[in-house]
Amino acid sequence: MRKLVLGSMSALLIATSLQANAQPDPEEQIIFRKAGYSFMSWNMGKIKAMAIDGTMAWDPAQVQAAANSIAATANSGMGALFTPGTEKSIGDTKTNVRPEMFTDMEGVGKVAMAFSKAANELAEVAKTGDKAAIIKAFAATGDSCKGCHDKYREKM
Ligand code: HEC
Numbered sequence: 001m002r003k004l005v006l007g008s009m010s011a012l013l014i015a016t017s018l019q020a021n022a023q024p025d026p027e028e029q030i031i032f033r034k035a036g037y038s039f040m041s042w043n044m045g046k047i048k049a050m051a052i053d054g055t056m057a058w059d060p061a062q063v064q065a066a067a068n069s070i071a072a073t074a075n076s077g078m079g080a081l082f083t084p085g086t087e088k089s090i091g092d093t094k095t096n097v098r099p100e101m102f103t104d105m106e107g108v109g110k111v112a113m114a115f116s117k118a119a120n121e122l123a124e125v126a127k128t129g130d131k132a133a134i135i136k137a138f139a140a141t142g143d144s145c146k147g148c149h150d151k152y153r154e155k156m
Helices: 002-022 026-053 060-074 105-128 131-152
Strands: none
Touching: 026 060, 026 131, 060 105, 060 131, 105 131
């Protein structure tokens, strides 16, 4: 009986936290989007270290894993983390988003599409292990990150 009660309690707790994560409140949205971008940045850094700087040993499987992580994040629907109420920092949770991100829907759509295309191409090319092609696709992805930052992120 005790076990059963505990079991259903933890099921309830899990259900509650999943619900909270599926519809994050404004502060969580800022935390999640910054985490997503930081995670992509880490993975971009690994590809750069392996393919360009040579500070990490060239490892096609690791390049592919990093590219897949970037593409998966790009495909995760991060637009849902920019609802009204997330334009400004909330308490200690700072945001560097610019207000244009919430008004210039056409422009945001363009940079988001370009980014999605580049990230998915990088993941495709990473499967081949072709270093020269990976470097090209990596550069295009980096440009697409910058394309959004130049317009919609405060200078950091
Ligand atoms: C569609 C627009 C867009 C694209 C594409 C984009 N970013 Fe960003 N990025 C932002 C915005 C907006 C912020 C600021 C988020 C905030 O502070 O709320 C940001 C913040 C960041 C941050 C800082 C996170 C933090 O903790 O403050 C990093 C790092 C970053 N982006 C890296 C990347 C990388 C790497 C890519 C490409 C692989 C990328 N971004 C693609 C819009 C974009």
